[in-house]
Amino acid sequence: xxxxxxxxxxxxxxxxxxxxxxxxxxxxxxxxxxxxxxxxxxxxxxxxxxxxxxxxxxxxxxxxxxxxxxxxxxxxxxxxxxxxxxxxxxxxxxxxxxxxxxxxxxxxxxxxxxxxxxxxxxxxxxxxxxxxxxxxxxxxxxxxxxxxxxxxxxxxxxxxxxxxxxxxxxxxxxxxxxxxxxxxxxxxxxxxxxxxxxxx
Numbered sequence: 001x002x003x004x005x006x007x008x009x010x011x012x013x014x015x016x017x018x019x020x021x022x023x024x025x026x027x028x029x030x031x032x033x034x035x036x037x038x039x040x041x042x043x044x045x046x047x048x049x050x051x052x053x054x055x056x057x058x059x060x061x062x063x064x065x066x067x068x069x070x071x072x073x074x075x076x077x078x079x080x081x082x083x084x085x086x087x088x089x090x091x092x093x094x095x096x097x098x099x100x101x102x103x104x105x106x107x108x109x110x111x112x113x114x115x116x117x118x119x120x121x122x123x124x125x126x127x128x129x130x131x132x133x134x135x136x137x138x139x140x141x142x143x144x145x146x147x148x149x150x151x152x153x154x155x156x157x158x159x160x161x162x163x164x165x166x167x168x169x170x171x172x173x174x175x176x177x178x179x180x181x182x183x184x185x186x187x188x189x190x191x192x193x194x195x196x197x198x199x200x
Contacts, residue, residue, distance in 0.1 A: 006034035014038065057195050058109060064188055065106025068120060071139030072100035075163045092165035095123070095137055118192050124185035129178045136166040138182065146180030156180065 004027050006014060014035050021028055075096045079089060102120040105113035120139070127136035127144070141160040148154050156178065 004030065006031055009034070011038060060191060061106050061109060061114075061195055064117060064192060065103045065108075067140060067188075068099045068103030068106065068117060070103075071163055072096050072103060074140060075099065075165065078163060091167050095165045098123075099139060114192060114195075118189055121185045121189035121192060124182050125189065127178075127180045127182065129176060131177065132168070134166055134168045136164050136180075138162070138164045139185070142182035142184045144180040144182050146178060148176045148178040150176050 006017070006027075009017065014031070017031055018035065021031060075092055079092055079096065082089065098116065098120050101113075102116040106117050124137050124139060124142065127138075127146075129135075138160055141162055144156070144158045144160065146156050148156050158180070
């Protein structure tokens with residue numbers, strides 16, 4: 001009798017052997033024992049991964065929360081020490097409050113308030129400029145891809161390392177027409193949506 005060492009088989013090879021072996025074979029019980037042992041290992045591995053997953057998810061949400069809190073802090077410093085030349089500087093106050101509230105609720109893992117973080121990131125995704133109307137909101141910066149046009153269409157790409165809140169609409173302004181998508185904000189929002197759906 002030739003002894004078969006099923007411990008050297010891969011999972012796929014074990015299942016293939018099970019399909020080809022007959023129950024009256026002398027190796028049948030050894031094969032079933034190895035398959036059972038491997039299923040126990042697989043279940044244990046799945047349980048360990050399931051235990052790790054919430055901690056990883058919580059860490060990701062907290063990182064996003066800290067980014068939002070830092071953005072609120074940077075925007076507040078910019079508001080206090082920056083040029084307060086007009087009432088337009090005060091436009092940033094609601095964005096600062098939103099970023100602070102979103103960051104706080106994310107860090108404290110208040111799942112029912114994650115929509116604040118989703119809203120905060122959603123407001124950062126699209127920025128545009130159409131003649132006198134201009135809108136841009138970035139937390140700590142962003143990776144923006146878009147297009148601009150005056151006479152010709154041009155593809156634009158930019159990496160920003162600043163907090164920006166700009167909402168203008170006065171007739172003395174002249175700007176290019178532009179639409180930009182912030183890829184960083186988009187990735188964060190998708191991550192938040194995914195994490196929120198997992199935790200509900």
